[in-house]
Amino acid sequence: MITSNDIWVIGDKQIKYDLALLSKAHSMAEVCAGKVFAVMLYETDPDYCIRAGADEVYLLQGLEKIADDAAIAHALASLLRENRPGTVLFQATVRGRAIAPAVAALLSTGLTADCIDLKMEESGLLLQKRPALGDSIIAEIVCDKLRPQMATVRPGVLEDPTFQEKRTGKVSIIPIEINALVTKTGFMPAQSxxxxxxxxxxxxxxxxxxxxxxxxxxxxxxxxxxxxxxxxxxxxxxxxxxxxxxxxxxxxxxxxxxxxxxxxxxxxxxxxxxxxxxxxxxxxxxxxxxxxxxxxxxxxxxxxxxxxxxxxxxxxxxxxx
Ligand SMILES: Cc1cc2nc3c(=O)[nH]c(=O)nc-3n(C[C@H](O)[C@H](O)[C@H](O)COP(=O)(O)OP(=O)(O)OC[C@H]3O[C@@H](n4cnc5c(N)ncnc54)[C@H](O)[C@@H]3O)c2cc1C
Incomplete structure (x- = not known):
């Protein structure tokens, strides 16, 4: 699959962490001369995403009542096939952990789960750091043959987002039609x-x-x-x-x-x-x-x-x- 050095950040309803991931993606995109795309699975103000580092924001519409992670993964995979970014980043939230592996499987690529840090090389190769061997070492993982290279990032491990007030970017609303097996009918808070x-x-x-x-x-x-x-x-x-x-x-x-x-x-x-x-x-x-x-x-x-x-x-x- 021929890809660009663009970085897609899939925003997962935790705005603080999504914005931190966008800022991180922005600094990495500068290294590899790519663009940053914020792909938001929820309704949000795109200006924040742009000021945090996104060059383009895709607001996916029609997912509010969808509770079917597999269906969302299929929708994302087809968007990724069309646009071919080199890197795709998710939050390691419950939903991110469910959707990201399904997307990786659909695109026949690899995924590093639960990263605690990321670094980009000029070539566009992503260095993905995560604890391994029972947390006794920090492993640096690369996906050098397949694209996109995909990672989930633990919420809270990245620095707070830096906002550039004068940044501008493009916003697109993308309607998504999904035949979901599971839809949300109500909300009951879980007891943790x-x-x-x-x-x-x-x-x-x-x-x-x-x-x-x-x-x-x-x-x-x-x-x-x-x-x-x-x-x-x-x-x-x-x-x-x-x-x-x-x-x-x-x-x-x-x-x-x-x-x-x-x-x-x-x-x-x-x-x-x-x-x-x-x-x-x-x-x-x-x-x-x-x-x-x-x-x-x-x-x-x-x-x-x-x-x-x-x-x-x-x-x-x-x-x-
Ligand atoms: C290694 C190990 C670890 C374990 N860890 C845990 C643990 O972390 N937590 C834990 O809870 N257990 C643990 N267990 C299991 C534990 O030993 C018991 O089997 C378990 O706690 C029993 O649960 P219980 O009291 O609900 O069931 P039961 O012992 O079957 O008791 C049910 C009670 O309900 C009463 N009762 C029945 N119907 C009614 C009614 N209509 N109205 C009023 N009373 C009624 C009965 O009289 C009975 O006293 C562990 C076991 C092992 C071996």
Whole structure:
């Protein structure tokens, strides 16, 4: 594939990092006499991209509701086939990590994932630096035979963007039509492990919860009381909750003010992850469940019945207040 020394930066909804990558691309393009193209997958002000270093900005339209990374990869690959830049850079975000390898495969080229630095040679060869061998060395990787050379770059590793107020550039709106298998219908914020490890209130479910729907119920309660949801490993293994919610020896350790253990037996592997909580409330239908011995408040009974009573009166109290 005959290519130019142009550099394409695929902007992925993290404007701060996209602009830093554009500034980096600009300084590299000066070395190899190429142009910088910002290809934005989201609606954004193209002036920022130009001032950060883009010579041309492509605003791709029609992707707002598309949640199908493979379909986006196909659309990008056909744009790249038409325009043939020498270098294509993505953010190593969740989406960038999904789309970039698919694009590389479609173009039969290589990809260096998770770079921490990039350098351009005059010839247009990209030196891609990333940790390797269990982070014990920094490897410098080149893709000397295939084009485009592609890399994802870890967000936050590059210097802040430098803006040149007087820069000018061209802006093109490119409508993209995609027959996506997956479209976005709504948005539900995910609960990350970081949030869970810092939560002051945790309501954690075990296999006794019995279903994903049961965990949805716990989540509704957690939202109401300003807490997070946790899970035992057995509940995660049963597919009721994601691994990021797992608390215990092979999950995360938590230390909230209030830990409500629901349908959890209290195996030692679970206890090590939560027994530093200030107050533990345990709900279990088995009066002999070990967790009840560790609880400040032990409630024996069917979990749903107890929670419905408890949170109904909590809501009523809130209305009264
Ligand atoms: C190396 C290793 C690492 C591990 N790491 C972890 C870890 O990080 N975290 C972790 O949690 N586990 C871990 N485990 C697994 C752990 O040993 C237990 O198997 C697990 O914690 C049990 O989960 P559970 O309490 O949800 O399930 P169970 O032990 O099956 O308990 C379910 C409880 O729900 C109660 N119940 C059932 N129905 C109801 C109802 N309707 N209402 C009220 N109560 C009800 C039952 O009485 C029972 O007490 C690990 C195991 C190993 C070997």
């Amino acid at each position: 492990s970081e949030l869970l490890s810092e939560a002051k209130i945790i309501i954690a479910g075990g296999v006794g919860i019995g279903s994903r729907e049961g965990f949805e119920y716990l989540r509704e309660i957690a939202l109401q009381i300003g807490g997070c949801v946790g899970a035992s490993r057995a509940a995660v293994d049963a597919g009721y909750a994601p691994y990021t919610w797992q608390i215990g020896q092979t999950g995360i350790a938590v230390k909230p003010n209030l830990y409500i253990a629901v349908g959890i037996s209290g195996a030692v592997h679970h206890l090590v992850g939560m027994n530093a909580s200030d107050y533990i409330v345990a709900i279990n239908r088995d009066a002999k469940a070990p967790i009840l011995q560790y609880a400040d408040y032990a409630i024996v009974g069917e979990w749903r019945h107890i929670l419905e009573q408890w949170f109904l009166s909590y809501q009523e109290r809130k209305v009264c207040i």
